[in-house]
Amino acid sequence: MPSLLPSYLGLPTVCMSALFSRRPLYGLFQYNSSMIGLESLADPSDTWEIIETIGKGTYGKVYKVANKKDGSLAAVKILDPVSDVDEEIEAEYNILQFLPNHPNVVRFYGMFYKADQYVGGQLWLVLELCNGGSVTELVKGLLKCGRRLDEAVISYILYGALLGLQHLHNNRIIHRDVKGNNILLTTEGGVKLVDFGVSAQLTSTRLRRNTSVGTPFWMAPEVIACEQQYDYSYDARCDVWSLGITAIELGDGDPPLFDMHPVKTLFKIPRNPPPTLLHPEKWCRGFNHFISQCLIKDFEKRPSVTHLLEHPFIKQVHGKDMSLQKQLAELIQEQQQLGSIAKTRHERIHTRRPYHVDRADKYSLDDDLVNLEVLNEDTIIQQLQKRYADLQIYTYVGDILIALNPFQNLSIYSPQFSKLYHGVKRSSNPPHIFASADAAYQSMVTFSKDQCIIISGESGAGKTESAHLIVQHLTFLGKANNRALREKILQVNPLVEAFGNACTAINDNSSRFGKYLEMMFTPTGAVMGAKISEYLLEKSRVVKQAVGEKNFHIFYYIYAGLYHQKKLSEYRLPDKKPPRYIDNETGKVMHDIITKDSYGRQFEAIQHCFRIIGFTDEEVYSVYRILTGILNTGNIEFAAISSQHQTDKSEVPNPEALDNAAALLSIGSEELQEALTSHCVVTRGETIIRTNTVDKAADVRDAMSKALYGRLFSWIVNRINTLLQPDKNICNAESGMNVGILDIFGFENFTRNSFEQLCINIANEQIQFYFNQHIFALEQVNLTLLRSS
Structure with a gap:
């Protein structure tokens, strides 16, 4: 299920010393x-x-x-x-x-x-090395080839698992996480139980346990019940239920309810009737009966491991164990040679019982707003203000993260924090954007399904910076063997935003386009490439900006960079007055360029981005020529020509600007002037050339500039996609997975709105509709299903 990550306007900064004093981050220490x-x-x-x-x-x-x-x-x-x-x-x-x-x-x-x-x-x-893989991998590999495990081999595997469980239970140990991935095979056909990370040791005074722990799809009803019924407990027969689910997995390739969100299965398992094989009629009666005995919901009536070893389906192994072991070994060798084994992991959960909370502990409950006893607008705002006053900018609402923009740099995004939010339970640390990124990554690797993070909020809410941080953490999580690839991916956002972001009245770095970044990973979770899709670029900003706003960043970067490098003349730009397209506030741009070096440093950063991502010097030079060509095009002026005829005509009174633009765009001056001051109309095979008025010529000039910039932006994005596409030798597109990050501008309502605002607001309405479906409609459907069951 995709994660939603809204980002809202907020208040000041987070002080980590305050966080540590109230809630120690134990993961930071040895x-x-x-x-x-x-x-x-x-x-x-x-x-x-x-x-x-x-x-x-x-x-x-x-x-x-x-x-x-x-x-x-x-x-x-x-x-x-x-x-x-x-x-x-x-x-x-x-x-x-x-x-x-x-x-x-x-x-x-x-x-x-x-x-x-x-x-x-x-x-x-x-x-011990079990290099035959897990039984889950073996089954999925066979199913991928259109085959399935033979029933006799299944009985042999279950027999080995039962013997291992009997050994554990005789030593008063409950495994509590029996599943296909925790039953490993040796190349000789041996069957081994592994992974005792959540196992429980029973004592003579405590023969039952009451902790809700395990992997959701395999958890027994009585184990799930312990989460809510505090007087409930279970014994070693919970492993028998898990083995029954594993038996279904050996037949069908997946456990029941595998296509459902893991948390929802915790509601379904206690309420649904005991599961069966997808097609029971295709399997023998003994196998079906064995599963039904394992999956008796009342664990007091469920047989023990010792009793199940006497089941006819298991006893058929007696006397044939050597031949079945050999058959299994040959099957493992065959699948390894074919390379058809598919790896699948499911995350286990470990919940603890509630305990008395005093004043010092209340912050752990405040992390998630769904824990509030009264949930309305007032309590939510009050809670967010309280957390803000306590210098905590992140708060959960279920699987949603609210981010309050601190409007200053914080020291909570270092590599040390990336390690802290790597593969841990969400409740282990305070809310953080790294936790949301980690949840998406772990879900992708665990369930082998693509994930998506949607970032929404008003302009200036910090959506772009949040996208940066998500990419940063996903790059850390999916450490590629190729360090250069990681560096390239990290440089994508700064480069694209230089061309697609601008300063507005309320945001100095406002995204003026929609961006969907797909980070691609191998089946094992290593990053292998990236792809960008761009939408709704606000091209009208190239030629006109509202009062107090600016053009796209790149125009100021390149003009300042060329100014400080004394290369303005090489690109035919004036050095006394900046081009008209970036001189919205007369004189201010030139003053900033002369007195400040921030634009110049940004130009150097963009050059670095081009170089790291892999653009050639010739390509970068062409980009600069087009950008400066657009700036020179904006300086072209038009004047009316007196004529004895009724038709209005226009001409270019400053031919130097025309020549400069034409030279940089590698076209002839006369052709450019003709294109701007006249247009052709073709009717019935006859071509009629009509002249443009001054206003019409100016519109054509601006339309050409917008089109040029739009095509340049699209070319840069496509070139980035080409340079960051996965190596076909590493992994093909079908076997890979991805995490998508949607970063789109929020709702807008200006004094003067254009077609861009209409498109932006329609897109945001669709996102809001999806949000409502995710939060309310799907929950209503699930509630209806729960009531009917």
């Missing part, structure tokens, strides 16, 4: 655990050597490593200590360290700590 003593852990560099990357998880990457002593292979999960995974690290380490070895549970080789004073230390969890 990981510190009462159980895991980092100083006692060995350095992995002495024992293990990384060979290659084999996977990417929410909190880090998984690598294949080799033992330096005996050459044996293993897998290592490397976790960055700034990620908010402390509890999960402890849980997994505790269980893996003390759990006896079992052939159906991944073997643990130890935890290591690699210190680094520059990027922070890393925790290494070294585990």
Whole structure:
């Protein structure tokens, strides 16, 4: 589901010291655990050597490593200590360290700590290498080829998973996240349970748990119920439900409700009848019955793992396990050779029970306005003012982020904050635009679906800057191997905005065009390219601006840059008085250019953007010639010619301006004058040349300037798209994914409105309609479905 990111006009700045004093950002500090003593852990560099990357998880990457002593292979999960995974690290380490070895549970080789004073230390969890992939990948690879798993092989996989669960349950451990991605295979056909980050250790005095945790599609009804029913609890049989959902996944390729938003499944699962295979009639009765036994909603009546091992569908494996293992190994090898295995991940959730909130803790609830007991316009405004007074510019409204424009630079967008908002639960940190970008990125990678972030708000609300920050964080999240590509993407917005933004009466950097930026990623989440679509460029601004407003930034940048580089004469521009198109306030532009160096610095920045993105010197030179050609065209004047005939005629009294414009545009002066002062009319095969009046000639001149600038802007955008298109050797367009960022000007109502304002306001009405559909209409439909179920 797309994320909506409205941006509203707001008040002053955020002081991070105030944020820290009221709500510490624990992710900023080194990981510190009462159980895991980092100083006692060995350095992995002495024992293990990384060979290659084999996977990417929410909190880090998984690598294949080799033992330096005996050459044996293993897998290592490397976790960055700034990620908010402390509890999960402890849980997994505790269980893996003390759990006896079992052939159906991944073997643990130890935890290591690699210190680094520059990027922070890393925790290494070294585990048995299961290089056959997950059962989810195997099933999806087969379905992609038009095949499915044989029922006997499914029973063998479920048999191995049951044995692994029986081992856990016998040691009083509930896995709580059983799913296809957590059942790995070895190339020899072995079946292994992995990932104990949310597992629970039972004790003799506590044989049940009451924490709502897991991956939504696989969560048992009783686990979901614990979120609202505080006196509710569950036991190890919640793993049986998850295994039943996994059995459906082995047959159909996806769990039930997979196409629904994960949060909505938490409402559906307890209310819906137990799910079944999509086409039960295509599978044997034993398989269907096994699933139905696993998915008994009353967990008190649900069989245990030990009982399920006696189920006929599972017992058919007895005596055939060696042949089925061989069959599975051959299937894995075949799919790996075909390269048809598709990776899919689903994010798990971990919610905590509410606790008593005192005055010092109230800010965590204020992060989201939906937590307000009374929700109306007054309480929303009051809450935003309160947070603003507490120097917090970001506030959630469900999956929407409200951003209050501080109108000054803040120190909350550094690389340190990018790390803080990388792959963590939203509730772990204060609201931030990086959190919204991270949510879109994680949803894209997890569900393999394109995402979109819509930025809306009035002019001056900070939409353009918000788009910058989103691109910055997405570039950080999708770290490409090609550093030059990352640099190119970061230079796109400054370049396009120089040509498409302008100073208005209420905003010094107002977007005068609509922009949709698509950042393209590989299936593993690495950025591989970008594409821009531009809409509704306000071309009329090229030739006329309202009082107190300016032309597009690039005209001032290039004139100031050429002035300070003493190159105005090379582009036939006057050095005493700026061209008419940028001299809206007589004398002020020239004064600013002479006394200030900001325009000149911006010109150098634009040159840098052109160079980094990949424009050639010849292309940049042509762009400069067209821009200065437009400025010289604006200086062309017209005067009436006295004539004995009735027809009005016009001429150019300043031929120097005409010659300058023609030379820069590489056309003849006479042809340009003829095009401006006359026009052709073709009727019935006869061509009639008519002369233009002074006013008509001026209109033609301005129309030509607007058309030239519009075509130049479109060419620059298309050229950027060509230079940033994905490398076909890396990934084809069909297998890639993208996150779209829509940045469009807000509603406008001026003293004198034009066709551009009509188009802008219609576009904003459509966005508002989409917003209403997203917030109200879809929720009404879901409420109706819930009532009917």
